[in-house]
Amino acid sequence: MxxxxxxxxxxxxxxxxxxxxxxxxxxxxxxxxxxxxxxxxxxxxxxxxxxxxxxxxxxxxxxxxxxxxxxxxxxxxxxxxxxxxxxxxxxxxxxxxxxxxxxxxxxxxxxxxxxxxxxxxxxxxxxxxxxxTSNSVLDYLELSDEHSIVEIVASRKIDGNSIIDLDVRAKYGINIVAIKRRDEIIVSPQANETIFENDILIVIGADVDINRFEKKVLS
The missing domain is CATH 3.40.50.720 (NAD(P)-binding Rossmann-like Domain)
Structure with missing residues (x-):
C-alpha cells in the first residue's frame, strides 16, 4: 500500500x-x-x-x-x-x-x-x-539539483549477486563507490564483489537513476 x-x-x-x-x-x-x-x-x-x-x-x-x-x-x-x-x-x-x-x-x-x-x-x-519515503535509503547527500550520494540497504532480492551480475552502471547509470558490511568498509569494490543482504551500498548518480535502481532491484 x-x-x-x-x-x-x-x-x-x-x-x-x-x-x-x-x-x-x-x-x-x-x-x-x-x-x-x-x-x-x-x-x-x-x-x-x-x-x-x-x-x-x-x-x-x-x-x-x-x-x-x-x-x-x-x-x-x-x-x-x-x-x-x-x-x-x-x-x-x-x-x-x-x-x-x-x-x-x-x-x-x-x-x-x-x-x-x-x-x-x-x-x-x-x-x-x-x-x-523509502525503507531502504539510510542517508542522502545532495550533490546538485539532480545528483546525489545515497546509502541504500541491500535487500534479499539481490543477496548473492555480484556488482557485475547487477550491471548497475550499464543498466542504471549509477556507481557503487563503497560497501559497508558490519565493521568493514569496502572502498571502490571490484566488479566481482558479492553483495549480501543488509550490506549498505553507497551509490552515486543522478536522482532519477538512483530511484529507478531502488525500485527495480531493491523493492
Whole structure:
C-alpha cells in the first residue's frame, strides 16, 4: 500500500519537502494557515488545505489520523508547533516529524511524543523527504539539483549477486563507490564483489537513476 503524507506549514522548509514528495509521485497533502501559500501549492500537492492545525476540529475534518506520516514544518510559532504535535499524537497519527527552532523546542517536542525532530539548518527538506519515503535509503547527500550520494540497504532480492551480475552502471547509470558490511568498509569494490543482504551500498548518480535502481532491484 502507498503511504500518505501530510505537510503542515508550507514555508521554505515544509514547501521543499512537499515539492520533493510530489516530484516523486507520492500522495501529499499541504496544509497552511496562509491562503496564499496554500494557493501556491494547489497545483503541486495532491491536496492543499487552508487550516489552523492548533484546532482539533480542523485536524479531524481533514482526516489527519488517516495519514501515515505528518511533517510539522510550522515557522516561527513554537506554540503552534507544540500544540499541533500534541494533537496529532492524541489523534493517533502513526509518525510525526517536527521542525525544531532550537534545542529547547526540540526537548519539548521529544517529551510530548514527536517521533522525529529535525533542525532545518542541519537537515535540508530534500534530504528529509528522501529519507522518509523509502525503507531502504539510510542517508542522502545532495550533490546538485539532480545528483546525489545515497546509502541504500541491500535487500534479499539481490543477496548473492555480484556488482557485475547487477550491471548497475550499464543498466542504471549509477556507481557503487563503497560497501559497508558490519565493521568493514569496502572502498571502490571490484566488479566481482558479492553483495549480501543488509550490506549498505553507497551509490552515486543522478536522482532519477538512483530511484529507478531502488525500485527495480531493491523493492
Amino acid at each position: 502507498k503511504k500518505e503524507f501530510a505537510v503542515i506549514g508550507l514555508g521554505r522548509f515544509g514547501g521543499s519537502i512537499c515539492l520533493t514528495l510530489a516530484e516523486q509521485g507520492i500522495e501529499v497533502m499541504g496544509i497552511d494557515i496562509d491562503e496564499d501559500r496554500v494557493n501556491e501549492f494547489s497545483s503541486i500537492a495532491s491536496h492543499a488545505v487552508v487550516g489552523d492545525t492548533t484546532d482539533e476540529k480542523v485536524l479531524k475534518s481533514i482526516g489527519i489520523r488517516n495519514f501515515d506520516h505528518v511533517i510539522v514544518a510550522i515557522g516561527d510559532d513554537i506554540q503552534a508547533s507544540i500544540l499541533t504535535t500534541i494533537m496529532l499524537k492524541e489523534l493517533g497519527v502513526k509518525k510525526v516529524t517536527v521542525k525544531a527552532q532550537n534545542d529547547y523546542h526540540e526537548k519539548v517536542l521529544v517529551k510530548i511524543g514527536a517521533d522525529h525532530v529535525v533542525h532545518p539548518e542541519r537537515d535540508m527538506g530534500r534530504r528529509i523527504a528522501n529519507n522518509i
